[in-house]
Amino acid sequence: MPPYRLLAIDLDDTLFNNQLGITPRNREAIRAAQQAGVAVTLATGRMFRSAQPIAQLLNITLPIIAYQGALIAQPQTGDYLVHRPLPSKVAHSVISFIKPLDFHINLYLNDKLYMQQLTVYGRRYAALSGVDAYPVGDLVSFLADRAPTKLVAIGEPPEIDRLLGQTFPILSRVVHLTKSKPQFLEFSHPTATKGQALEWLAGHYGFKREEVLAIGDGYNDIDMVEWAGLGVMMGNAPEPVKALADHVAPANYQDGVADTIERFVLNELA
Missing domain, CATH: 3.30.1240.10 (Hypothetical Protein, Haloacid Dehalogenase-like Hydrolase; Chain: A; domain 2)
Incomplete structure (x- = not known):
C-alpha cells in the first residue's frame, strides 16, 4: 500500500488543462491510484452541480469538496455531508x-x-x-x-x-x-475553506494527516496544501503560492497531476 491513502485534487488550472479537459494520462493515473486502493476526492471552488459530472466521469465515490469547502457532498446521490453557508x-x-x-x-x-x-x-x-x-x-x-x-x-x-x-x-x-x-x-463562511473541509473529510473516513496528498494551484488552495501530509502546487501556480508547497509539479498543461501520482503513489508500488 502506498504511503498516501487519500488524494485531493483541485480542478481548474490543476486537473483541467488550458482547454478545460482532462488528458488521458491524468485519467489513467487517477484510475491506477484508485485500483491501488487510494481514495480520491475533488476539492474545487466550483458549484457541486458543476463538479459532480467530473467526479462521476472519474468514478470517484468519496464525497467531494465544492464551493471552496463550504459544501461536502456525495457525487452519486447528491446528499450533503457538510454545508457551511454564509449567514x-x-x-x-x-x-x-x-x-x-x-x-x-x-x-x-x-x-x-x-x-x-x-x-x-x-x-x-x-x-x-x-x-x-x-x-x-x-x-x-x-x-x-x-x-x-x-x-x-x-x-x-x-x-x-x-x-x-x-x-x-x-x-x-x-x-x-x-x-x-x-x-x-x-x-x-469563515470556516468554509478547502483545508478545513479536507481535514474533516480525512477524519470522517479515518485517514491520518500524513496519509493525505493534496494538489492545487491557487491562493484558495493554500490551506489545503499546507494541511496535507504532502502538499503539491502546480508549475503554473503563482510564485508566492509555489513557495509554500512541499513539491512543485509540472504545469496543468504538462500533466502535472499524473506526474505527481506516478511519482508519489504509483512508484511506491513498483
Missing part, C-alpha cells in the same frame, strides 16, 4: 458593500447560480462552469433571510485586487475571502 445578514452586508462599486456578483443558493442580471461576466462564468444562470433583480431582496453557500465578485484583475484591499479590513472577521482566479473574489 444571510452577513451576505446582505457583503452585497450592499460591493454593489455600489459596479462589480458583477454571483450568488449561490441551493446549488443554483443567481445574479442581478446577465452581464458579460455572468454569461462567461456560466459557460465556464457548464451551469445555467438565473437573473433575479435585486439580490438582497431575492435572498431575504436565506443563507447562500457563497458570493463571488467578478471584475478585471486589478479591480479585484483593489476590492480585496478594501474589503479585507472590514469583512475578514466575518467571512473567508479568497481569490480563486485573478478575476474572482469569493466570500464564504
Whole structure:
C-alpha cells in the first residue's frame, strides 16, 4: 500500500488543462491510484452541480469538496455531508458593500447560480462552469433571510485586487475571502475553506494527516496544501503560492497531476 491513502485534487488550472479537459494520462493515473486502493476526492471552488459530472466521469465515490469547502457532498446521490453557508445578514452586508462599486456578483443558493442580471461576466462564468444562470433583480431582496453557500465578485484583475484591499479590513472577521482566479473574489463562511473541509473529510473516513496528498494551484488552495501530509502546487501556480508547497509539479498543461501520482503513489508500488 502506498504511503498516501487519500488524494485531493483541485480542478481548474490543476486537473483541467488550458482547454478545460482532462488528458488521458491524468485519467489513467487517477484510475491506477484508485485500483491501488487510494481514495480520491475533488476539492474545487466550483458549484457541486458543476463538479459532480467530473467526479462521476472519474468514478470517484468519496464525497467531494465544492464551493471552496463550504459544501461536502456525495457525487452519486447528491446528499450533503457538510454545508457551511454564509449567514444571510452577513451576505446582505457583503452585497450592499460591493454593489455600489459596479462589480458583477454571483450568488449561490441551493446549488443554483443567481445574479442581478446577465452581464458579460455572468454569461462567461456560466459557460465556464457548464451551469445555467438565473437573473433575479435585486439580490438582497431575492435572498431575504436565506443563507447562500457563497458570493463571488467578478471584475478585471486589478479591480479585484483593489476590492480585496478594501474589503479585507472590514469583512475578514466575518467571512473567508479568497481569490480563486485573478478575476474572482469569493466570500464564504469563515470556516468554509478547502483545508478545513479536507481535514474533516480525512477524519470522517479515518485517514491520518500524513496519509493525505493534496494538489492545487491557487491562493484558495493554500490551506489545503499546507494541511496535507504532502502538499503539491502546480508549475503554473503563482510564485508566492509555489513557495509554500512541499513539491512543485509540472504545469496543468504538462500533466502535472499524473506526474505527481506516478511519482508519489504509483512508484511506491513498483
